[in-house]
Amino acid sequence: MSQTPRIFLTRLFPSAVMERLSSSYEIVGTPTLEAYGQSDILEFSKSADAIFCDSTSRFDREMIEILPDNIKMITTFSVGYDHLDVAAASEKGILLGNTPDVLTDATADIALLCMLGAARMAQSAAETLRDGGWNSWSPTQFLGIHMSGKKLGILGMGRIGQAVARRARGFDMKIHYHNRRPVTARGLEEAVYHDNLKDLLAQSEFLSINCPLSDSTHHLINETSIARLPDNAVLVNTARGPIVDENALIQALKSGKIAAAGLDVFENEPNLNPDYLELRNLFVLPHVGSATIETRDAMGFKCLDNLDAFFAGREIPNPITL
Numbered sequence: 001m002s003q004t005p006r007i008f009l010t011r012l013f014p015s016a017v018m019e020r021l022s023s024s025y026e027i028v029g030t031p032t033l034e035a036y037g038q039s040d041i042l043e044f045s046k047s048a049d050a051i052f053c054d055s056t057s058r059f060d061r062e063m064i065e066i067l068p069d070n071i072k073m074i075t076t077f078s079v080g081y082d083h084l085d086v087a088a089a090s091e092k093g094i095l096l097g098n099t100p101d102v103l104t105d106a107t108a109d110i111a112l113l114c115m116l117g118a119a120r121m122a123q124s125a126a127e128t129l130r131d132g133g134w135n136s137w138s139p140t141q142f143l144g145i146h147m148s149g150k151k152l153g154i155l156g157m158g159r160i161g162q163a164v165a166r167r168a169r170g171f172d173m174k175i176h177y178h179n180r181r182p183v184t185a186r187g188l189e190e191a192v193y194h195d196n197l198k199d200l201l202a203q204s205e206f207l208s209i210n211c212p213l214s215d216s217t218h219h220l221i222n223e224t225s226i227a228r229l230p231d232n233a234v235l236v237n238t239a240r241g242p243i244v245d246e247n248a249l250i251q252a253l254k255s256g257k258i259a260a261a262g263l264d265v266f267e268n269e270p271n272l273n274p275d276y277l278e279l280r281n282l283f284v285l286p287h288v289g290s291a292t293i294e295t296r297d298a299m300g301f302k303c304l305d306n307l308d309a310f311f312a313g314r315e316i317p318n319p320i321t322l
């Protein structure tokens, strides 16, 4: 290993992060706003000790196995790590790190924005206004679904799920959740635990998806699970697109089984399923859950903390383990 550790960045990160990175490390190549593709990643990795990536770069088993042996660590600018094959990395002796906690609030804020935005038809109302299509006020125009006081089902009660629940309490929502285990957390004493998804769905006038993507959550929300929701439910996904079978969701939005959906994540990012474009009962954002200046800086600093600890021979603060 060279004296100054060499870091390959799959793309440019916020300037405060780049500044701190370049003061302690040798940056391999010239990162750009657009992320490098697989062959460039492999080429640049030959001259690096660690990789600093985000969730748009996949390191599946095949990719990890062909990474050069000089790569000792990958730190991802994300809390989610479904793009990293943890078992393959561990077999190859590559340490993985991520950025939990610092994006909890920003992501929960966006979940609430998606809930309200979908329920109150905010996007189609705003588009009508901007397109010059608002001709007069009318008592039956842009009628949405009342959010206050409704039952909110949260799928996945980790840090972000809990933060969504606390915010929803401010709207007098009744919180129900499904998680591997019940949680005991401040402000959530009255939240109702369901040990199975089926029971949660039956209660969810609003459903917020906050679980990680894994083999067991891929398409967990599909035609069958959507059928279990109350009629006119509102579905919100700020976790990962592939947890929801998009075709099933689109059918349910068309039939009116689901009244509206608020989505910050999609199955095939950055491509939006063209069928979504025909729907008015949709509130969509381009994966901006963590997109505040403060949060993105903090995420970058967490990646730096992981790198700093690793290269100082200490345990990294946010390891991803099996």
Ligand code: 8YV
Binding pocket: 053, 054, 055, 056, 077, 078, 079, 080, 081, 103, 289, 290, 291
């Ligand atoms: C990241 C995210 O910013 O942290 C996550 O898991 O989904 C986002 O907030 C994005 O994935 C880029 O890495």
